[in-house]
Amino acid sequence: MSPVSELQQCPQGNPSARSLLAKNLIRLRKGKKWSQEDLALECGLHRTFVAHVERQARNISIDNIERLATAFGVPVHVLLTPQGNRTVTS
Numbered sequence: 529m530s531p532v533s534e535l536q537q538c539p540q541g542n543p544s545a546r547s548l549l550a551k552n553l554i555r556l557r558k559g560k561k562w563s564q565e566d567l568a569l570e571c572g573l574h575r576t577f578v579a580h581v582e583r584q585a586r587n588i589s590i591d592n593i594e595r596l597a598t599a600f601g602v603p604v605h606v607l608l609t610p611q612g613n614r615t616v617t618s
Contacts, residue, residue: 567596
């Protein structure tokens, strides 16, 4: 598996949803100065699950994506949007 810094590409050449989610989770988590454990506690998930999602090693349900978005206080689409295409204010 490639590092998160190198986004996996879909056949159309766009970053995969899995890689966008991983990159955005790491960016938002570090922005809040949270550890993986802190994020896991905020959204009621296990730390190892958060680590696997960040490494793109696990699939994630829509329900858990919503839990992560709620923990960060952002809409779900922010977790799945390339950073350069985002117009979110906080």
